[in-house]
Amino acid sequence: MNKVKGSSWHILLIIICLVLLLPVVFMVSNSFKTLQDSYHSMLQIIPLHPTFSNYSTLGKQVDLLRLIWNTFFMATLVTLGKIVTGLLAAYAFKYFTFKGKKWLYFIFVSTIFVPFTVVMIPNYLVISKANLLNSALGVALPQLCDATGIMLFLKAMDKIPSSLIEAVHIDGIPSYKILKDIVVPILRPSIISIGAIFFINSWNEYVWPTLILKDKSSFTLPLALQNYISSEGGTNFPLAMALSTIMIIVPLLIYLIFQRYILNSISSSGLK
Amino acid sequence: MNSRSSKKNKFLTFAYLAPTAIILLVFMIIPIIYTLYLSFFDWNLIAPTKDFVGLENYISIFTDPVNQKVLLNTVFYIVLLLVLNFLIPYFISIVVKFFIGKMQSSYKIIFFIPSLFSLVVGAMLFSWIMNPVSGPIAFFMRQLGVSLPNWTNSGAMAIVVLCLMTNWKVFGYNFVLLLTGLGSVPQNIIDATKMDSIPKWRMIWDIVLPLNKSIAFYVLILTIVQGLQYVFTPISVITQGGPYYGSSNVLYHTYLNAFVLYKTGNASALAVITFLIFLVLLYLEIKFVEGRADRYE
Structure with missing residues (x-):
């Protein structure tokens, strides 16, 4: 039964x-x-x-290599930026004592939930005033505003015995060395999986890049794909699907290689 | 510790937190305040002068029929997103956790695959699948003698299809989160109910669900806040909020006012209202998801 x-x-x-x-x-x-x-x-x-005609047509209509490079470069900037800022902040929250720690952590983590439309107009003005429209940096900088990394790295640091960090600290080893030579090597699997999640999300990002990237030569893959879809019909679906297939190769490869780590990191993001 | 090293510590704490703090200040905290400021002005994003109009932008949100329609649509979106992206994945994660023995991780791996795709791809694929003339669903329905209605002509139907597009992407992600939560329910409690031969559904309803309340509520809040942002992409790619604002929601309408109609004041007022909704959700999260905020007491 x-x-x-x-x-x-x-x-x-x-x-x-x-x-x-x-x-x-x-x-x-x-x-x-x-x-x-x-x-x-x-x-x-x-x-x-x-x-293969869809792929060759696509190659004639758009500069595929440039699109892939733009997307890769932007996603790499975002990923590295988030990993470095996240690791540093998580280290401070984990191993330093200071006033207002609880409040600061609360404010940091709360920003994860703020919808992008709330900050979209001022951020657009800042990026355009800073002359960063159409640049990868203009797309990347506001996206670094994401405390998910801090949260995930903190959880990963829970696995490091605090007695180990205390012991080396008493030996007078400077904290940047502790971070570089002890914490980072131990956290390597977490850093890779969290980085992989950041990279995939940023690779697929659409909303913020459409505001910042207006010049076709600065387009990323999702923006180029958007040009092949229109609501009025007349869409050439095989072409759009060829571009989508090209677009999924990188995220899929990352997932196939780091699948177990990625799922573990996603899981831990929900636990307290 | 002596005062020299504590001074050094203070400096280090500052140095480690500074990059994140500066980015959050420049791209989050100050923008929130500036959006609030802009919401009291009439401006077009470009003109050198802004006209102070007091609460006029807010009054227009609650009196203008288009804005009212958009707010109502947002409620419809939230209800649909909760059913599609929260309740269904929750039900399936319970099935996988308690009603099947093997293959749990295979389902996890497969369910997660659509999360790797851009929502632009999802929107494109579903506009093909659901194409009322030439899509596969229309093809099947024709075989059965019915025709697929042109959903882009009806706001309500468009909202359902747009939500399904995000559901395809988010389902596996939420499933993984909820399954993890169910996994943290202590096994000995579950074993004890087995010995007392309590029916499975009772055990789940009376024991597992209350114990899993915290993570479930977290996913619920995430579903609303993230869901409304996720659905932005298919709206923007497929319907642009149409027909006649029928599939727009408060986030898309904010974008439309800001960057298409250049009504910066209206857009900012809508953004402030979105922020207030967020604050309510945040308050609920702190209240229900115990222990999350005071982790570093």
């Missing part, structure tokens, strides 16, 4: 897997179809007349 019940739950879960994954399968398969085939045999998973 219980066995039957268990397997009927599996059917439900497998249906969910299909619903979640079929769009991805269709995306990849349609990117190798001609426009005609994508219309007439849209549910055919293996294309009838497989073709």
